[in-house]
Every structure is written in C-alpha cells, then in structure tokens.
Amino acid sequence: MVGAGYTSFRKRKSPLPVGRGLFAFARVQAPPGGGTCPTREERSEMRDARCVQCERYAQNQWLGRERRTGGVVELARHLVGIQSQLRTTPDLAARARLAGARPGDVRRELEETRRLVRTWTVRGTLHVVAAEDLPLLWRALRPEWESRWSKYLDKHVTRVQREAAAAACLQILARGPATRAELLEGAQQILGCRDEWVAYLFSSWGGVLKDLAYAGRVVYGPERDGEVQFVRTEDWLDLPVADMDPDDALAVLLERYLRAYSPARIQDFAHWSGVSVRRAREALTRLGGRVAVRDGWLVPEGEGGGSCAPDRQAGGPGADAGCVRLLPKFDPFLLAHADKFYLDEDHYKAVFRAAADVAAVILSGGRVIGTWRAEGSRVVPALFGPVDDAAAAELAQEVEAVSAWLRQG
Known part of the structure; x- marks a missing residue:
C-alpha cells in the first residue's frame, strides 16, 4: 500500500510548483525606485540556470536517476563523511545513493572490517568517515578545535582539569573499550574527585572525549547492548602518522569537498x-x-562550465537527475551550503527547524519538494505543493521502498 499524505497533491500535467523565494522567478518585482523587470526570456533563463544548478548538485551527490554501484566506504570517502548523531542517517543516506545498499552495511563496516569509523569531524559534529581519511581530517580540523570550537569548555573547566581527565580516560581505555558511564566512574576513582567538573567533561556534549578525538587518540568503538563504547585509536585502527601541514590538509579537504x-x-x-x-x-x-x-x-579543474549556465546535452546535468529520492534527517545534501539554493525560502523552516533539527526531505531533480517522517515502519510524506503524475508515481515507489527498508531494520 502506498502511504497516505501525498495522493491529494497529485495533479494531472502540473509542473513542480514555483513558489516565492529562490524559485520565484516568474514574479520578479521591478527594482526599487523604478527600472525594468526581467523579460519573460530572462526569467526563463534564470529559472533554467537555478534548475541546472540543483541538478548538478544532485549528480555530484550521487543522487542521479541511476543509483551508483559500490559500497558505503566508497560513499563515505566521496562525501567526506556522513553526519551520524542519528544512527539511522548513514544507512538511509547510502540507500538513497547506492544500488546495493542494505540495512546494517554501515555497522558491519564500523565493527567488523573497521573501514569506517564514527567520530567528531567537521563542524564539531559526529560523522561516520572512512578510516583512511582520519589523518587528513585530524590535521585539517584540530587547529579549529583547539582555537575556536572548544572555547565553550573553558567556561566550565580549566586546562589542567582537561588534561587530568584526558590522562585518566586513556588509562581506562588501555584496558579495553568502555562506555561513557564507565569512563566517568573510572576517572572519578583515578582522580579521587567527584566534583561537577569531572561529570561535565564526560557529558554527552563530548568534553574530554572530543579533546582526545581531535588529537587522534580516541574514536567510537563497538556497541555493547545498544550502548556506545570508546576505544583508543591505536588499539582499534592501524593508521599512518600524518605529518601534513594543517593548511595543506585543509586545501586537500576543500578539493575533496x-x-x-x-x-x-x-x-x-x-x-x-x-x-x-x-x-x-x-x-x-x-x-x-x-x-x-x-x-x-x-x-x-576539469568541470566543464560554471554552475549557472544551462547544459542539457547527454551526460551533462539534467540528463538523469529528475528522479525522486527520500533523504534522511541530517543528510549530507542538506548540510553543505550556507545558501540553500535547492529549497524555496517559503519552506526553509519546514526543513531547518528549531533546536538545530534538520528534517528528512523529498528530493526531485535536485530540489527539495517536501518532507517525510516515519511512523514505525510506515513512511508519511508531506509535499509542499502539487506534482505531476510522473513525480507522484516515483514518490509512491520510494515511499514503499523506504517503508520496506525500515521493516527490515
């Protein structure tokens, strides 16, 4: 059965809606103080340019009509990590992009092959990344953690306290994987202190574990009864020592981005x-x-043309980017740009919500056209406006496919 929530939006031979905001080129007003409005042809070119921009982005995100071959490690390398404060995000992000993705692929690569690792990387947030990318990320991002991102800790603890907690943490992890609660209890015993600052440094915000993660000393390890554990990097992974200049590492990261x-x-x-x-x-x-x-x-280098000139020749943007995909909450597609050119500004707050929440979205041709949520294993879509029959049919297939995926999980 196709989930309810979008069939009422179906409209025969109706194009995807163009609302106010980034896609509202059909209603451009005259410049303040007079002037000439864009002509119909100019508005059409502006709209085409924006659509091509969205389609090119979808292609680069591996969200074209045909899903890619390959596995989740290759995807994590291409995306330079997949945000992972929700454990469901990496698997669902892979499902949207890869032909052979299956539930549990990410966990197998995290715990069995160890080719993927969960740790804090860009923006100070948790990501699943390819293990081989860790040295690059540490070199590029550690200066930001030390000089900017960790400043919030200085309001609550001293540098001496952070160093003492870090030493205690490494002493505990030398005996094997440990949960956050076990690390806190062990640190309190080693330090002979149960003051509030010790608990703060082992809170869910990261604290001393972030200190050690950006220093390359600690990563997330195997789960135990559904609870995360931490491990010393040297015990879990065999990685080369990175000696790249931090700014050179950041340049490589920019090129990868x-x-x-x-x-x-x-x-x-x-x-x-x-x-x-x-x-x-x-x-x-x-x-x-x-x-x-x-x-x-x-x-x-090697990318033909800029980002705004329409190019619908075979193989170029637009050739296979018209498909519908359901992307999970906090999907990498949604987190990479300050200017959300793929989203009508009228619907910004439906996607980017209060308390830094980011909705699961419906994507068509590189544009966000709605959101969705899961009620158990049932997908409930909510479109922003009417879609044509072809898009409605593709959405129905995606709703059923993701619902089946959730039932397997």
Missing part, C-alpha cells in the same frame, strides 16, 4: 567544515590553478 558538494562558494565550504573564512580562503589559494572562481562559484 568540491567533488561532492559543488556548485559551491568559499563561504559554503566554511559553513560545511566549520573553519574560519580566513582559513578557507588560504586553502583555496594553496590549490592554485586546480580550482577556478567564476562569478563567486568555485569550479574544480
């Missing part, structure tokens, strides 16, 4: 990574001729 997240501007890279705009611009300088800047957009 553009492969998956262009079209983008330098401000978007700073938004995605969490680094300062100054460091982001320095990274761009270090890439030299490998990235061009056209009308403010960053264009990687």
Whole structure:
C-alpha cells in the first residue's frame, strides 16, 4: 500500500510548483525606485540556470536517476563523511545513493572490517568517515578545535582539569573499550574527585572525549547492548602518522569537498567544515590553478562550465537527475551550503527547524519538494505543493521502498 499524505497533491500535467523565494522567478518585482523587470526570456533563463544548478548538485551527490554501484566506504570517502548523531542517517543516506545498499552495511563496516569509523569531524559534529581519511581530517580540523570550537569548555573547566581527565580516560581505555558511564566512574576513582567538573567533561556534549578525538587518540568503538563504547585509536585502527601541514590538509579537504558538494562558494565550504573564512580562503589559494572562481562559484579543474549556465546535452546535468529520492534527517545534501539554493525560502523552516533539527526531505531533480517522517515502519510524506503524475508515481515507489527498508531494520 502506498502511504497516505501525498495522493491529494497529485495533479494531472502540473509542473513542480514555483513558489516565492529562490524559485520565484516568474514574479520578479521591478527594482526599487523604478527600472525594468526581467523579460519573460530572462526569467526563463534564470529559472533554467537555478534548475541546472540543483541538478548538478544532485549528480555530484550521487543522487542521479541511476543509483551508483559500490559500497558505503566508497560513499563515505566521496562525501567526506556522513553526519551520524542519528544512527539511522548513514544507512538511509547510502540507500538513497547506492544500488546495493542494505540495512546494517554501515555497522558491519564500523565493527567488523573497521573501514569506517564514527567520530567528531567537521563542524564539531559526529560523522561516520572512512578510516583512511582520519589523518587528513585530524590535521585539517584540530587547529579549529583547539582555537575556536572548544572555547565553550573553558567556561566550565580549566586546562589542567582537561588534561587530568584526558590522562585518566586513556588509562581506562588501555584496558579495553568502555562506555561513557564507565569512563566517568573510572576517572572519578583515578582522580579521587567527584566534583561537577569531572561529570561535565564526560557529558554527552563530548568534553574530554572530543579533546582526545581531535588529537587522534580516541574514536567510537563497538556497541555493547545498544550502548556506545570508546576505544583508543591505536588499539582499534592501524593508521599512518600524518605529518601534513594543517593548511595543506585543509586545501586537500576543500578539493575533496568540491567533488561532492559543488556548485559551491568559499563561504559554503566554511559553513560545511566549520573553519574560519580566513582559513578557507588560504586553502583555496594553496590549490592554485586546480580550482577556478567564476562569478563567486568555485569550479574544480576539469568541470566543464560554471554552475549557472544551462547544459542539457547527454551526460551533462539534467540528463538523469529528475528522479525522486527520500533523504534522511541530517543528510549530507542538506548540510553543505550556507545558501540553500535547492529549497524555496517559503519552506526553509519546514526543513531547518528549531533546536538545530534538520528534517528528512523529498528530493526531485535536485530540489527539495517536501518532507517525510516515519511512523514505525510506515513512511508519511508531506509535499509542499502539487506534482505531476510522473513525480507522484516515483514518490509512491520510494515511499514503499523506504517503508520496506525500515521493516527490515
């Protein structure tokens, strides 16, 4: 059965709606103080350019009509990590992009092969990343943690207290994996202290574990009875020592970002990574001729054209990006740009909600056209407006496929 919630929006031969905001080119007003409104042809070109921009982004995100072959490790490398404060996000993000994805693939790679690792990376948030990318991420991001992101800790604890808690944590983990509660209890015993600052450093915000993660000393390990455990990196992974200059590492990270997240501007890279705009611009300088800047957009070497010129030749953007996909909450597609060019501004708050919540969305042709939620294993979509018969049929298939996926999980 197709879930309810979208059939009432079905409308014969009706194009995807163009509302106010980023896609409202059909109702552009005259400039203040007079002037000439864009002509019908100019508005059409503007609309086409925006659609091509969305379609190119979908292609770079591996969200074209045909799902990619390959596995979740390859996907994690391409996306430079998948945000993971919700454990369901990485698997559902893989399902949207990969032909052979199955429930549990991510956990198998985390705990059995250890080719994936869960830890804090960009923006100070939890991600599932390819283990081989960890040295690069540590080198590029540790300066941000030490100079900016960890400042909130200084309001509650001293540097001496952080160092003492870190030493106690490593002493406990030398005996094997441990939960957060076990680390707190062990640290209190080692330090001979049960003051509030010790508990604070082992809270769910990260605290001393983030300190150790960005230093490359600690990562998430295997779950035990549904509870996360932490391990020393050296006990869990065999990784080379990274000696790359942090700004050179950030330049590599920028180049990797553009492969998956262009079209983008330098401000978007700073938004995605969490680094300062100054460091982001320095990274761009270090890439030299490998990235061009056209009308403010960053264009990687070898990518034909900029991000705004329509190109619907076979194989180019638009060739296979018209499909419908259901993306999970906090999907990487939604977190990589300061300017949400793929979303009508009227619906911004339906996706980017209070308390830093990010909704699960319905994607069509690289544009967000609605949200969805799961009620048990039943998917309930909520479109922003009418769609044509073809999109409605594709949405029905996706709703059934994701519902079946959730039943397996």
